[in-house]
Amino acid sequence: MDTLSERWAKLLPNTIVVGPDDARPRPAVILFHGCGGMRPHLPLYAAAARAAGWRAFIVDSYAPRGWGRMFALSMVCTGATLRGHDRGGDVLAAIQGVSARADVDASKIAVAGWSHGGWGIMELLAAPRTRPGELGVADAGSASLAGVKGAWLAYPYVGFMATARTRPWLHKPRAEVVIARSDHLTTVRNAERIFTDHRKQGAHIETWIAEGTHSFDEPTGAMPMRHDPALTQVAVGRFEAFLRGL
Template structure:
């Protein structure tokens, strides 16, 4: 079983960083992919965060485990491996690791998850985080107070998400994206789950996008279909959420943005 630091040591080399090319402590958003792994749409969200003066960290949960996309599709997407409570360990470890960086303001953090990634975030927010839970020795050692927002893009809230109605223990402002034609859940079920989050005291905005699951991912794998206009609107709403919860420092004149592995300042 990992500690937070050991889990982050595994995730860190497979995390991609976007942000202004400076060392100022900035708000940061952590992005967690769906069960299909890293896809082309996540850098678009990271670039939007970067444009707003935030740092963005795209966390790959599969490369540290030696899993290919094909393997993940056959195991994670079918619920055989890495269910939401286990993925929550990655969320907490990444939150702990990123919050310790000198170029990140630990009081201004957002978490963003797509499908399976959203499931992991919801488990991280609702778990008791006792020693040994979520695959971690010390899950309770990372504070959640700095998490100001969560972006949940068609999070998995189907039958395998046994804890989907468990109240959150930390309640940041949340934008919940529901796909009207999501084959993994009904709109009614998703709204019920998000209403539970609202009841814990969080400000929750729900957007019912008139598309399928993964509508913002440039691919077609029926019943999922890419919808470019909705994808553009999703990125806009994501960026607006970040700007609503924290104002980032302006980039220095003449500075350039970065898109690099996490080998930057740690």
């Protein structure tokens, strides 16, 4: 089983770094793709982060594991492997690795996840991290989340396999949750209920109902998902505003 440092050493070579062309410590946002893998909408959000003066790190969870898109669609999107709890180990390792960089302000970190990536982030926020092996890593309790000030969750998976979806967040960053009106994986009512419960438990969450499908911001031909370029631009603008407000 990987330690956090070993996991980050595997993830780093396939992590795309976008940001201002300088070496000064800047706030950083770490982006985690959906179950379909690295897709062309993520650089749009990274560019928005750069415009806000942030560094962005787009983490590929599949390349280090030797997985291609077809494997991901058939095995990860179906829940057969790498469920959100284990993806949380990637999130935690990336937080620790990015925070250690000289060009990052470790006191101002945000995490952003799309669908499966949002599931992984939520699993991390709810994890006690008191036992070896939690989140699929040997030393989950050794990393600090003190610098994590924000979480952007774009149509996060909150279906039946997300068993921690109702557990209280033990770390409570300011969060914005994008709920897709026509999401085939959840109803608006279900998603709103889950995040209302988290607010009652002390989480600082704002929800935005986007008038689109699941993955509306991702160019895709996979029905019932439909790409909406105009709504994508609204989402990217909200993402930039979210970072500027942290």
